[in-house]
Amino acid sequence: xxxxxxxxxxxxxxxxxxxxxxxxxxxxxxxxxxxxxxxxxxxxxxxxxxxxxxxxxxxxxxxxxxxxxxxxxxxxxxxxxxxxxxxxxxxxxxxxxxxxxxxxxxxxxxxxxxxxxxxxxxxxxxxxxxxxxxxxxxxxxxxxxxxxxxxxxxxxxxxxxxxxxxxxxxxxxxxxxxxxxxxxxxxxxxxxxxxxxxxxxxxxxxxxxxxxxxxxxxxxxxxxxxxxxxxxxxxxxxxxxxxxxxxxxxxxxxxxxxxxxxxxxxxxxxxxxxxxxxxxxxxxxxxxxxxxxxxxxxxxxxxxxxxxxxxxxxxxxxxxxxxxxxxxxxxxxxxxxxxxxxxxxxxxxxxxxxxxxxxxxxxxxxxxxxxxxxxxxxxxxxxxxxxxxxxxxxxxxxxxxxxxxxxxxxxxxxxxxxxxxxxx
Numbered sequence: 001x002x003x004x005x006x007x008x009x010x011x012x013x014x015x016x017x018x019x020x021x022x023x024x025x026x027x028x029x030x031x032x033x034x035x036x037x038x039x040x041x042x043x044x045x046x047x048x049x050x051x052x053x054x055x056x057x058x059x060x061x062x063x064x065x066x067x068x069x070x071x072x073x074x075x076x077x078x079x080x081x082x083x084x085x086x087x088x089x090x091x092x093x094x095x096x097x098x099x100x101x102x103x104x105x106x107x108x109x110x111x112x113x114x115x116x117x118x119x120x121x122x123x124x125x126x127x128x129x130x131x132x133x134x135x136x137x138x139x140x141x142x143x144x145x146x147x148x149x150x151x152x153x154x155x156x157x158x159x160x161x162x163x164x165x166x167x168x169x170x171x172x173x174x175x176x177x178x179x180x181x182x183x184x185x186x187x188x189x190x191x192x193x194x195x196x197x198x199x200x201x202x203x204x205x206x207x208x209x210x211x212x213x214x215x216x217x218x219x220x221x222x223x224x225x226x227x228x229x230x231x232x233x234x235x236x237x238x239x240x241x242x243x244x245x246x247x248x249x250x251x252x253x254x255x256x257x258x259x260x261x262x263x264x265x266x267x268x269x270x271x272x273x274x275x276x277x278x279x280x281x282x283x284x285x286x287x288x289x290x291x292x293x294x295x296x297x298x299x300x301x302x303x304x305x306x307x308x309x310x311x312x313x314x315x316x317x318x319x320x321x322x323x324x325x326x327x328x329x330x331x332x333x334x335x336x337x338x339x340x341x342x343x344x345x346x347x348x349x350x351x352x353x354x355x356x357x358x359x360x361x362x363x364x365x366x367x368x369x370x371x372x373x374x375x376x377x378x379x380x381x382x383x384x385x386x387x388x389x390x391x392x393x394x395x396x397x398x399x400x401x402x403x404x405x406x407x408x409x410x411x412x413x414x415x416x417x418x419x420x421x422x423x424x
Contacts, residue, residue: 049152050092054242055141056144061127065091068125078120083118091122099155103195103380104170109179109279116278123149150332151345157196160380162222165195174198179279200360200377210372210411216342217417219288219395220371221408223385224281225344227274229402238270239388244271253388257347258298260318262337265345268391272400273351276383284350285410289388290340292367297359331384334359334376338369343417344390350376351384372411387414394418 016203046054057064065088073080085091098119105111123132123145135147159165170194175182185201192198210216221227229235237244242264243252255269276282332336332352339345350359361376363369389395399415401408408414 023123028362068128071125072122104173105177109177158299162197213415219415221414222287223284225274225276226403270389273386286369286373288340289371290338343393347388349386
């Protein structure tokens with residue numbers, strides 16, 4: 001790869017208003033959507049973070065981005081063509097536009113999902129894939145490219161926290177997209193001022209009933225999410241010798257909880273996870289009642305693994321695929337440990353994926369929570385949730401209620417602990 005890219009002048013570095021841009025179709029940078037990009041490619045200025053990436057790849061892996069884009073185009077030609085990505089320069093234009101992207105959505109609610117997938121799909125191709133932190137237990141710290149992806153995600157998040165990130169037209173595209181269920185949203189006084197305000201929207205009061213709020217044996221879904229137990233030892237697993245075994249790889253609870261003083265207390269217990277799609281409600285709630293023993297953010301990766309099936313790019317580890325599980329142990333995440341009088345300690349984690357580079361926690365050590373109380377939220381991106389239970393809870397793999405339909409609502413039954421005689 002030999003590219004000459006020009007750094008944007010000071011007046012367009014940072015977070016300026018989005019210039020007008022006539023797009024072919026809504027929702028997609030470069031080949032549609034509202035993006036802070038010059039309409040004349042010959043005079044396009046690149047954000048410094050893009051220039052830094054180009055300089056690094058020129059030194060460390062010449063031609064690497066060209067090879068990655070070529071591989072992506074061969075595996076999914078129609079998908080890449082849809083986003084007007086055909087070579088390294090067009091991918092850099094696409095990535096540059098993402099930094100000032102005003103998200104829009106299609107009726108089917110798949111545009112944002114597709115855009116997230118294609119960015120990571122290209123980066124997951126050789127030789128760039130080998131330059132990133134591996135999804136394995138012995139990974140120590142982030143590689144240069146994985147660190148760059150975190151910074152890139154943070155810059156996108158900064159822009160999505162500004163008024164320039166949302167317009168009446170872009171908001172209307174979400175209102176018209178049924179998967180976003182806008183009719184459930186509680187619209188703040190004055191409307192949504194930024195895209196992230198919309199993305200982290202609250203629901204109208206009373207829309208989610210909390211199952212058995214006074215029964216401590218009942219665990220509820222902590223989010224609007226999808227839990228699929230059809231894949232053995234991938235969505236739910238027993239903790240043995242301080243670890244869970246996922247596809248023959250042992251991941252330690254101590255790693256997941258980042259050396260929490262309570263890590264060893266979950267020996268013999270149960271680990272489970274569920275997936276949130278981009279169109280789901282993105283606030284999380286306490287799965288059980290109790291006192292908060294620990295609440296902290298854990299900085300990690302901003303990764304999403306994507307593959308191509310039948311020419312279509314999809315997220316890995318999502319509701320429809322789990323070819324390389326374990327990514328949750330390395331991602332940016334928020335941890336809340338709740339002490340419940342019946343179940344014992346319950347660890348709840350909000351796991352950021354893709355462009356989620358931070359998790360907002362709303363609780364602190366010593367807080368007393370009711371079942372269903374709000375504990376955290378994700379800003380823009382994909383996400384996972386994890387619950388970990390002690391052995392004393394008595395939960396078995398078969399006690400967890402899988403999702404039926406599109407997704408499970410927060411507050412609905414996730415699991416019911418057995419009584420001392422083993423009955424439900």
